[in-house]
Amino acid sequence: MLILLGLAGYAAGAQAGDPKAGRRKAIQCQTCHGLDGLSKIPEAPNLAGQPETYLRKALADYKTGARKNEMMSVVAPSLSEADIDDLASYFGSIRIEVTPP
Amino acid sequence: MLILLGLAGYAAGAQAGDPKAGRRKAIQCQTCHGLDGLSKIPEAPNLAGQPETYLRKALADYKTGARKNEMMSVVAPSLSEADIDDLASYFGSIRIEVTPP
Numbered sequence: 001m002l003i004l005l006g007l008a009g010y011a012a013g014a015q016a017g018d019p020k021a022g023r024r025k026a027i028q029c030q031t032c033h034g035l036d037g038l039s040k041i042p043e044a045p046n047l048a049g050q051p052e053t054y055l056r057k058a059l060a061d062y063k064t065g066a067r068k069n070e071m072m073s074v075v076a077p078s079l080s081e082a083d084i085d086d087l088a089s090y091f092g093s094i095r096i097e098v099t100p101p
Numbered sequence: 102m103l104i105l106l107g108l109a110g111y112a113a114g115a116q117a118g119d120p121k122a123g124r125r126k127a128i129q130c131q132t133c134h135g136l137d138g139l140s141k142i143p144e145a146p147n148l149a150g151q152p153e154t155y156l157r158k159a160l161a162d163y164k165t166g167a168r169k170n171e172m173m174s175v176v177a178p179s180l181s182e183a184d185i186d187d188l189a190s191y192f193g194s195i196r197i198e199v200t201p202p
Contacts, residue, residue: 042154053143098149099196
């Protein structure tokens with residue numbers, strides 16, 4: 001029971017990012033990923049509308065070195081857990097619509 | 102001059118994926134990523150409208166082991182270069198529009 005409560009608390013905490021704070025912090029991302037989360041360069045993915053869980057793990061993995069990239073491995077280590085939550089919350093909150101080819 | 106021509110040829114070849122073939126091959130991706138490239142699970146990214154260059158590198162890195170993921174590290178090694186080009190071409194050809202929060 002304690003374990004279940006602990007996991008629930010972790011999950012809740014991990015989704016408590018502030019999208020408004022994330023938008024401010026996203027200024028450092030915009031040259032490659034766009035402030036609206038649409039990529040500006042072929043090597044960078046769109047971040048708009050990505051699942052928060054995916055974004056949080058991507059940033060955490062770049063921070064720890066589990067995932068490597070020329071640019072992200074330089075910028076991610078300086079991000080705090082709150083920064084990661086805020087950024088994931090902001091980019092994840094951008095709504096996207098698709099038009100299949 | 103030969104080097105420049107060689108690079109141009111490589112770049113052209115790397116973008117020669119067939120989006121229709123990619124759509125057929127994407128059936129193996131749809132449980133997690135959606136056939137329209139919109140993620141079905143929190144751990145999987147949207148692939149719709151991602152830059153082809155990014156998608157091709159992601160699949161190639163999963164294939165070689167440079168990037169690791171519980172699911173992708175299992176499925177990517179069996180993909181041929183043509184499969185990777187076709188999948189990147191298909192998901193990259195899906196148009197997306199964003200609505201900022």
